[in-house]
Amino acid sequence: MNSFHTTFGSLQDYQKGGIEIVADNPKYYAFSNIFEVANKSAPYEKVAVALNLGYVYEALRIEGQSGWFAAPHDEFAIIMDGEVEVQFIKLADPAAIYSDDSKGSVPLAGQPAGQPMGRVVARRGHQVMLPEGAAYRFTARAIGVMLLQTMDGPATVHKWADICLK
Amino acid sequence: MSTAATMNTADVVEVTASEPSTQTGYRSFNLGGFTFSRDEYFARVGWEAKGQQMSHSMSADAFLRAMMRDVAWGFFYGWVNFDPVIGTRNHYGTVDMYAGSYYPAYRDSGLDHQENFDSRLMMATFKAILDDWTNEGFDPFAAPEEAGNGWFGKKNGNNRAAIERAREACLRMPGLPGDANLRSDANGFPINRAFADVSQEEPEVYAEPGFEGEVSAFNLFAFLSRSDVTWNPSVTSVCGRSLACPTTEEYILPIKHGNDRIEWFIQLSDQIEWEIEDKHTGAPRAKVMMKAGDVSAMPADIRHQGFSRKRSMLLVWENATPNLPELYETGQLKPWPVEF
DSSP states (O other), rough: OOOOOOOOOOOSSSSOEEEEEESGGGGOOOOOEHHHHHSOOOOOOEEEEEEEETTEEEEEEEEEEEEEEEEEOOOEEEEEEEEEEEEEESSSSGGGTTTTTSOOEEESSSOOSEEEEEEEEEEEEEEEEEOTTTTEEEEEEEEEEEEEEEEEEEEEEHHHHHOOOO | OOOOOEEEEEOOOEEOOOOOOTTTOOOOOEEEEEEEESSSSSEEEEETTTTTTEEEEHHHHHHHHHHHHHHHHTTTEEEEESSSSSSEEEESSEEEEETTTTSSHTTTTTOOOOEEEHHHHHHHHHHHHHHHHHTTOOTTTTHHHHHSSSSSOOOOOOOHHHHHHHOOBBOOOOOSSSSOOOOOTTOOOOOOGTTTOOOOOOOOOEEOOOTTTSOOEEEEEHHHHHHOOOOOOOEEEEEEEEEEEEEEEEEEEESEEEEEEOEEEEEEEEEEEEEEEETTTOOOEEEEETTEEEEEEEOOOOOEEEEEEEEEEEEEEOOOOHHHHHHHTTTTTSSSSOOO
């Protein structure tokens, strides 16, 4: 009989850890919880929860339908709670959306021109590639949370003082 | 000793090893001024300082678990402390071996010792030690319940299949054409006992013709549930120099990792407690308790060791930009990631 139980978090059910300080500053750890962050976020608000010299992990609340985004580099989404459909379009003219030295995902004004590439339906634990040169849009099938590995871009939201232990 | 411990100009790596002990069956090794020996229970590292012979002992299983990670990680980013006394520091091409250099009682008394080696020589020596000292019936990569207890006693065979596992690193994402494989029963990765309840359902992928190699997804949690090792990150996505390195953790991280850059931890499942110490002195700084969904930086001026009471999933996030150690060492970058 297997006696193990694997604990994942969700928007409705998570526990937050913490820091016991001996001789340190808790701010140095920028400690947060993605479910707590997403519980206070607007749908698809791209809140930075980890930052390393221009690279970021963002926590996004999955709810309703997002606008279209595109990035000049690969991005990767990990679904941590809920269910989402991701639609992809191969950009007909990437240069009209971002330059070669752009970083992070760019919100688009509407559906871009290009060839449909397909779609993915993902649930907890699934990792989806958001490939360079493609536009993508999220549609929630169940409200949830995703982590996005990307670069610090124009749509990234920094609100560290609101989300981190102090 | 059978050979000279040198790198010669033809790049032939020569490891210095003794003949097997007539008492225990194990070989002893030399690396510069360091000696390595083991007996039925203990591994010993020796060095000379201030005219006297010094030595430090560890339980052989703890030593092998630590050396296994140092080898598998290619000496990793920064410092790999086997315990408070001995360890290695990676300079990416050369590696320091030290004893007592980051332990104030030794260092302040001038009783520490540190030497820099070509990383190929150190790697060859460490692999030879692992090969000789790991008995049949002991897997230094595994959790205690799975590792076996063949680590003690006289020399008894080997376990090369366990110690020669290759670290898995994707180019872009596992499962893409030409990239790292996904894990399955068929390729030798059964679901670990501690993750038997993790869903194996794959995402639904509907790629239009011609886009099969770009519209892609996989079950990361299922991939991790099939990890056959602990405390050994794989690379599962690459965004420029940003590497997602998830891993499964159980019991105690066998080393204390000293950072030469900031890294980040995202707890994907269960929980881990991290003991944080000053990188240079080992003085306690904090304890970070992470539960599923928690995110925490590991600053560039700390060493850390994790404790996971149940096998857990941790996303270790690394920045592989080449000159980062110099930027932190010279103070051009602060050791913490954000100001608020």
